[in-house]
Amino acid sequence: MEDNVKGFKNFIMRGSLIDTAVAFIIGAAFGAVVTSFTQIVLDLLGKLGGTPNFSSWAPGGVHVGTFLTALISFLILAAVVYFAIVVPINKMRELRHPDAEKTQTEAEILTEIRDLLARNEAQGIERVNDLAASNSPSLEGRTQARRSSDG
Template sequence: MSDNKQPSVWEGFKAFLMRGNVIDLAVAVVIGAAFTNIVNAVVKGIINPLVGAVGTKNLDSYSSCLEGRCTGTGADAGIRIMWGSVLGASLSFLITASVVYFLMVLPMAKFLARQAARQKAKEGAKEVLEVSELEVLKQIRDELVAQRGQGRRDY
């Protein structure tokens, strides 16, 4: 038998929760939920009235009827397609995606690109310094060989 003790389920779960990725994900979900309220307010307060300038202010009321009449109930009731609610959800998604991209993703990508360029410049400067030191050492060696060759002629 080996003395290797397996971690308990609780210890494994605790280690999983303490990873940075889980914490980051939890923060992102909370921020996303709060941000959803802002986007919904923008859609209901700005987008819907603008769309309502050509129709109704409530996008959910836009619909089409496939068969029969959609006004009645029962056997002769038609099939109603609620495309207005899909349009409203699509607008909410586009607004959310554009705000996240332009206010979060794009600035972070530019920041990371600048950081990578700075790091590359530092590495390039270090490489140039190492190359120049190597060149200086080669020149010293060549000078020593030349001086030794002038004083003695044994080759």
């Protein structure tokens, strides 16, 4: 039983869980602010259209007003989240890491690998030739030695 309580305590006190809980609470409060802002915009649009809202709008008997209200609410919510959260966070990331390397394309990486392989191959051939010249008899000498032993 004590292990279960200790495990539960560790689970609750984990940083990611606490961060998620705080984000959820702030998100709920922010949702209330956005809902209030959306209602203001919808009321202004309704006054321009001569009705308090679009919910009762049903041209030809088709009730599209509720959908239109939901669509406008979604667009307002998306705009507020983008301009109030996404844009500032992206700016902060740019300021925090201004000289972050750009991601290389696949072609750039393959070109770099090809160049490294070519350079290593050239160095390897040169090294083999140097070793062959310094440590062993010449190819011509080996060929003559084989001929004399064969013959």
